[in-house]
Amino acid sequence: MADPRYPIVEVSDGWELTEEGVETLFELPTMSVRGASRRYEDRAGRDGLAAATDPPHDETLRFFAATRLTFEPGLPPGTLPASVLPSVRQQARQRFKQRLRDRGVSRVSRDRSERLRVDGSRVRARSYTGTVDTSGGYALPVEGWLAAWHDEDFFVVTGGYPAERLADVFGLEGAGELLSTPPRVYRDDFFDFLRSVR
Template sequence: MPDERGQGMPDVPASLLEGWTQTEATAETVFRLPTAKVVGHTLVYEDSDLREAVRAATDGDLDRMWRFFFATRLSFTPPLPPAIGPAAVFSTVRSRAESEFVDILRERGFRDVSPGNSQRVRVDTGDRARLRAFSATLDALLPGGGTRALPIDGWLAVWTTDGEFRLAGGAYPARPLDAFLGIDLPTVSTDPGTCRRELIALLRGVE
């Protein structure tokens, strides 16, 4: 995809987005600090290959987003004073971002959202990010009718690069979706370990 950073958007390498489709590109106030409004310039992607595979395997009965990923570039109005810098507000921004991520998961139909452990990881720019795990549940429709609780894993990374904040996160089924739904998905992998590795690679690739 073209680099949209000139418009305030983050950059996600196209090489990592095979099988994903951009579904949203927004700029909105995500939260406020005591001295500034914080605007998030956000790109959202879904695993369109997985969605189409499930839809085809169920004759169109199940058609929803199963896996998503987002990347956000934050801007401050007014800008942070040079004497303060992003390090001074990092813990506040991270806390607000994690709270906002919980809201995002709930808005997408996930329930019982709970934060887990956090760790530090290095992203592709060489910066260090704080990565936190989340768990949730989705009441997923089944091909034969009814619903069943599908466990969901989510991840959110927060870091600074060149004096700016980046957020990136996403979620995916924590159980193999083909076995969970009782359908054959020969063209896609729904292994949770593979989904995790692909999501972490996407997070690390954001600039």
């Protein structure tokens, strides 16, 4: 079977594509699940914080990733995608929690969920919270989101962002708008990007 096509994502200015690739993500009892992923980073926010801190705090602050899935072999005739989706969600949650830990997020816990529409499909997104202990001794609270759904294809979307204003966490007096952005704006950006995935 051919590799999945890359998802199309619309992100804002200041974001950049940092990685893309196709890989086997996990195994289900009768098939392998492969994904074509694109990962993005808020480069403007990262550069802004690095310029405002001494020593520079130069780490990923906000990220967004979208993956289109395919199955090898394909789904058996008569198999409803809805019957496979719970297994996809479970595996995606495990992988996402591990990716958060790999990014240095500790005390990862599941939080609330939201329902929304993506290109006509009903999608439930689940949030996860945790903390990153930075090299400068700051504790940066973070919130991550995961959504997995099916329309004509299967998609998995993840993202994360600071759960407090960066200026407050890093004690930056008179920080500009970029570093004083409230977390709800980051959250709205995530959901806007998610709705753009196709």
